[in-house]
Amino acid sequence: MTTRAEALALDAADPLAGFRDRFVHGDGARIYLDGNSLGRLPVATRERLRAGVDEWGERLVTGWHAWIDAPRRVGDLIGETLLGVEPGEVLVGDSTTVDLFKLCGALTAVRDGALVVPLDEFPTDRYVLQGLAEANGRELRLLESDPVAGPTAAEVDRALAGGDVAFVVLSHVNYRSGALADLEEITAVGRHHGVPVVWDLCHSVGVVPLELGARGAELAVGCTYKYLNAGPGSPAFLYVARAWQPRLRSPIQGWFAQEDQFAMGHPFARRDGIEGFLAGTPAILDLAAVEEGVKLTGEAGLAAIRAKSVALTELIVELHDERLASLGVSLGSPRDSARRGSHVSLRHPDAWPICRALIEQADVVPDFRAPDSIRLGVPPLYTRFVDVWDAVDRMCSLVARGEHERIGSDRSRVT
């Protein structure tokens, strides 16, 4: 049995341990294992947002001299620090949903065929593609995949073998299982079939080294409020490799994408490069929060972050085998750490009341995902090994005593 002392020893040896104090812990003694849904507030971000508000108050409209390039500047920072791509290939702004719409709408306009997405993909990706398919008279092809390990390269290969596919959208790390897709191989499978793959990096950016350029991935979107800790509803980013840029036109033509924007002329003349994907006026405070979050992640380094992430999820798997399995819990995530992101899904028929009981009675915040998954997210910058040990210990105790059975079935919409 893994002991609490062993978890404490892992913390004592953790090279990233010092980063925990770079975050606000305004929730007291709670064990927060849902940073994969909404990341913690970095101390530097709190200061930066205060300064950003004051900057608005002082500079007023003249602040735009510095602000106007922020979507590209912060995009380049993400590109260099986290994605491994060139300057001028990433842009920050709008939500993941809107960015996905812009990118997939542009692809739909230049490629015939079906739009392919896993049935188990995060909902907004499916819904955006369904909307585009319906509006353009296309088939929406739902790729069935293994609920724990999928989608695999073989599954994607089968879905593309029939031909007539415009593009595929899929998550690098699955939101429910935490399965880490083989980005390089699946991209190669797509290329083999002549089909571009759009990667949704929401659950991998900032916690898994990406190296998109070296691995051949050319199109992606991702969010910044999970492992990049930029706050509730912070803007997403969009990556379009340079080779694709001249071919893709965002369906949303806004004034920030206009060449010589302040001449305010007619007709629309799209800016070259990634800026052609800009739309309306960017949210400046939000971009400042993204910039701080990315800097902090870059300071820790993705290699160290990934190493600790693997160790943390390995501990959950070990504790599952040692203590949870006998309580009716099964592992909903891949056993192979090389195929796992930074959260682990634990399945149980009573997942919902167990989650509620953990929050209400055990001071542990996991996440519930329908129908039967308890997600434990372990962002390495602020999660301790002992947090994982304590959380699992409290969960074992609670389930063993049947405390979750007193929780009603009234499901609130958000954890």
Next chain:
Amino acid sequence: MTTRAEALALDAADPLAGFRDRFVHGDGARIYLDGNSLGRLPVATRERLRAGVDEWGERLVTGWHAWIDAPRRVGDLIGETLLGVEPGEVLVGDSTTVDLFKLCGALTAVRDGALVVPLDEFPTDRYVLQGLAEANGRELRLLESDPVAGPTAAEVDRALAGGDVAFVVLSHVNYRSGALADLEEITAVGRHHGVPVVWDLCHSVGVVPLELGARGAELAVGCTYKYLNAGPGSPAFLYVARAWQPRLRSPIQGWFAQEDQFAMGHPFARRDGIEGFLAGTPAILDLAAVEEGVKLTGEAGLAAIRAKSVALTELIVELHDERLASLGVSLGSPRDSARRGSHVSLRHPDAWPICRALIEQADVVPDFRAPDSIRLGVPPLYTRFVDVWDAVDRMCSLVARGEHERIGSDRSRVT
């Protein structure tokens, strides 16, 4: 001649004078006449944003219980306080460009015919419509209008007389001239021709009483960073009267518009009501800033705001006639205050260098709009009559001495 003492007397008698101290004046002695581009920072908003950041740090993901309804809650506040429409008809989120795309994309899908927009409309509106027209094989019909008074109801009537029009988009207050369109009559002209009118309220919301419901307007978008003082790039709002809601489907289908969102099921099942226009995860801090800005405006009251706005722009027109006209400046805004918003456009062939000289040498911040307009914006909550007097006085002095002629022609992109 209007004297400085007379301006000071107007300030002494101003019932809204006390609202000036509700804003941060971090720019010192500068005279800021560009709140129609980016509004000042309200003191309450600075505090609210600090609290909002702390709330993120404390509540983390559990904060979503309170945050998730913010787009609708703040929308209802705008609807009641500023637009005169019913609860459930307004939503806050995304940029004006994206909201306009959602609304006009939905209209394009259900109505045949040309998309009509004034040639003199704010650029993003033209560009969004041009994109929709090209993607859907429609004509983009550019309505020519009087550069000072237009677009008038007669001009809109002529544009619609040819028939085969899907819808019209136009600004309630023109961004360059400040002309206040006859919302009620133009909406009625549209109805006469069976053509819906989408109002862009960016330059009127918060400074002109709207009463959209009583006046028959059913579709609109508007921004919150001008007269609502919600900060650089703060989210826009979208108004869809209840009667239109069942007919319109946003082309961007995101997970926040999904019935039973957290069941994360398939296929997409659009929520009834205005929430069907939600897309991705809303930006929570930004929504808090919007809420504070709207509250402050509501506290002052639109009737008092409009009365002071008219008095301020009347003073500019008087000073133009008395002092600026003889220096080669002409009035680019309507003389009739009933047909004017809250900014005045002063035209001069050297508008660009005059603007630069005002900013760099005279501590006055106006706004330049191509090709020859100097905009003086006078948000009534924090603009004094003596500010207007001093700004015009400095402009007269500067132009009379030819100081602007020493400014180079290198045009920065933003004022």
